[in-house]
Amino acid sequence: MANLFDKQRNYVLGDPELLLLGSTELLAQWRHKGVGPAFYRLGRKIIYHGADLNAWAEANRVEMAKPVAKNG
Numbered sequence: 001m002a003n004l005f006d007k008q009r010n011y012v013l014g015d016p017e018l019l020l021l022g023s024t025e026l027l028a029q030w031r032h033k034g035v036g037p038a039f040y041r042l043g044r045k046i047i048y049h050g051a052d053l054n055a056w057a058e059a060n061r062v063e064m065a066k067p068v069a070k071n072g
Contacts, residue, residue: 003050003054004020004053004054004057005017005020005050005051005053005054005057006050007050007051007054008050008051009049009050010047010048010049010050011047011048011049011050011053012045012046012047012048013027013045013046018048021036021037021053021057027046031046036056037052037053037055037056037057038052038055038056039052
């Protein structure tokens, strides 16, 4: 899969690229529930590493089943 995020970059809340995942509120809910991508908390600042975001996106990839062809 092509990387959605620059794997060498750190992203902070407010970066427009994070809107690919959802709103700031949704990311906060995921952090609270422990279901979102890995993050660093430095004081009150939340930081996401691009490689972690790509790994989380790949782990949550859904592949659709191919439709079965009908004969006749």
